[in-house]
Amino acid sequence: MLGQLGDEAKLLAGGQSLIPLMKLRFANPRHLVDLNFVAGTSYIQEDNGAVKFGALTRHSEIENSPISQRFPILHDCAAGIADVQIRNRGTIGGSLAEADPSGDWATVLLTQKTDIRCLSPRQERTVPLSDFITDAYSTVLEHDELVREIVVKRPDKGSGGAYLAFKRSAPVYPTVSAAVQLTMKEDVCQHASIVLGCVGLVPVRAQEADEALRGRKIDDKVIATAMDAVRTAVDPQPDMRGSAEYKRTLAAALVKRAISIAMLRARGERVEVSHIYA
Amino acid sequence: MPEPVDKVSIQLKVNGKPYAVSVEPRMLLVELLREELDLTGTHVGCDTTYCGACTVLMNGATVKSCTMFAVQADGAEIQTVEGLEKDGQLHPIQKAFGDSYGLQCGYCTPGLMLSTLQLITKNHEPSETEIRKAIAGNTCRCTGYQNIFKAIRLAGHNLKGA
Numbered sequence A: 001m002l003g004q005l006g007d008e009a010k011l012l013a014g015g016q017s018l019i020p021l022m023k024l025r026f027a028n029p030r031h032l033v034d035l036n037f038v039a040g041t042s043y044i045q046e047d048n049g050a051v052k053f054g055a056l057t058r059h060s061e062i063e064n065s066p067i068s069q070r071f072p073i074l075h076d077c078a079a080g081i082a083d084v085q086i087r088n089r090g091t092i093g094g095s096l097a098e099a100d101p102s103g104d105w106a107t108v109l110l111t112q113k114t115d116i117r118c119l120s121p122r123q124e125r126t127v128p129l130s131d132f133i134t135d136a137y138s139t140v141l142e143h144d145e146l147v148r149e150i151v152v153k154r155p156d157k158g159s160g161g162a163y164l165a166f167k168r169s170a171p172v173y174p175t176v177s178a179a180v181q182l183t184m185k186e187d188v189c190q191h192a193s194i195v196l197g198c199v200g201l202v203p204v205r206a207q208e209a210d211e212a213l214r215g216r217k218i219d220d221k222v223i224a225t226a227m228d229a230v231r232t233a234v235d236p237q238p239d240m241r242g243s244a245e246y247k248r249t250l251a252a253a254l255v256k257r258a259i260s261i262a263m264l265r266a267r268g269e270r271v272e273v274s275h276i277y278a
Numbered sequence B: 001m002p003e004p005v006d007k008v009s010i011q012l013k014v015n016g017k018p019y020a021v022s023v024e025p026r027m028l029l030v031e032l033l034r035e036e037l038d039l040t041g042t043h044v045g046c047d048t049t050y051c052g053a054c055t056v057l058m059n060g061a062t063v064k065s066c067t068m069f070a071v072q073a074d075g076a077e078i079q080t081v082e083g084l085e086k087d088g089q090l091h092p093i094q095k096a097f098g099d100s101y102g103l104q105c106g107y108c109t110p111g112l113m114l115s116t117l118q119l120i121t122k123n124h125e126p127s128e129t130e131i132r133k134a135i136a137g138n139t140c141r142c143t144g145y146q147n148i149f150k151a152i153r154l155a156g157h158n159l160k161g162a
């Protein structure tokens, strides 16, 4: 259908990004193809050590699913997006396709092994999330291609993650956010993945911070080194939410807190997380 | 000037009553409710998906009706504030908002009552944190929220007793 309508057509999922943009006349599509009436596009399945989300799965469905209880970084993300009403409409597929530099899902899912299954009249292809988002508001999707499914590998045993955002109120995007996934063997970190949101055109992977943790016993000194690496990795823009320096400091502080929660969860402890409100 | 466009026929239920209407595809759900169906209890505060004054229930889940097209409600059940009252009797939530002074100008109140309905239908005794999360998408410029918290707790209590 998108192929027939040409590139003046756009897909409509939850509409929680597209409709506000249309009202502002930033988007002005001639045709909208509403995916909400397509059956079988909203589901959460667990299969072979991976969790699969239909593209139209709402943030609230993920928030309230038993799977996100067992995979708590997904709950941190889903339950913290905007407010109840927006979570009841907004979808995981729409969020990733929108590739907003402040969107929560991309930041969180980049700490996981995540694949995007895309579909067009010509082909079906699977693109790793790290290749899917190419720039701010840009993805590899062709104009007649859609996101069909998001596949997230379950973390190994002994691995824990956490996602924290600093927000001015609920129905706004975060000022800065931080996602951390740590795989631990006793006190020693085997693998770390740290990604920051809202501090670059795309989510920022702080690889030097990952390196600072890997192979080490995580103590205050090691965490301080990782925090320094985070400050260097991010490239925030000053805006009404704060200066670049403020956001750098915030990014490092959120990572510190997320590391401590991820370590507890790696040990199997249950820790409830709520975003931090100014 | 916007070009004229073909209208689309849709059917929906609002507060239990079936409607068949023809709407322009660009019409928002809140415009349908207020301007075509004359249900002006649903308010428009910001028109930018922030304030929640336009909150209604669609198939039992709260949505911001300023951020949905009317055609997307084809086949759906919508509940607005007008549907709370039954047989001239105020709904327990409406009573609770009145008894607790949970409103002043009343602009935010319809949206808040529908967010309350979604919350307390599942949970008669919500905690402070649960209430905060449930109404995070509803802005009130008058009350300072404390009496709204009281009203929601009382509404849960009323509903349990009902």
Ligand SMILES: Cc1cc2nc3c(=O)[nH]c(=O)nc-3n(C[C@H](O)[C@H](O)[C@H](O)COP(=O)(O)OP(=O)(O)OC[C@H]3O[C@@H](n4cnc5c(N)ncnc54)[C@H](O)[C@@H]3O)c2cc1C
Binding pocket: A010, A011, A012, A013, A014, A015, A016, A017, A018, A019, A020, A035, A055, A056, A080, A081, A082, A086, A089, A090, A091, A092, A093, A094, A095, A097, A098, A100, A102, A103, A104, A105, A141, A145, A146, A147, A148, A170, A171, A172, A173, A174, B048, B049, B050
């Ligand atoms: C006030 C407000 C606050 C918000 N706060 C946050 C927040 O804190 N964190 C956050 O992450 N998000 C936030 N959002 C955005 C929200 O999460 C959106 O739901 C999400 O970004 C887009 O999802 P959607 O389903 O609504 O997509 P839509 O708005 O329907 O679509 C967005 C874009 O993606 C395309 N698209 C949608 N689905 C597909 C698909 N399956 N395949 C290909 N392309 C597709 C559309 O064509 C469109 O270009 C907020 C939104 C609002 C209005």
Ligand code: FES
Binding pocket: B043, B044, B045, B046, B047, B048, B049, B050, B051, B052, B053, B054, B055, B064, B065, B066, B067
């Ligand atoms: S009018 Fe819809 S959210 Fe304010």
Ligand code: FES
Binding pocket: B102, B103, B104, B105, B106, B107, B108, B109, B139, B140, B141, B142, B143
């Ligand atoms: S009572 Fe006036 S905005 Fe809430």
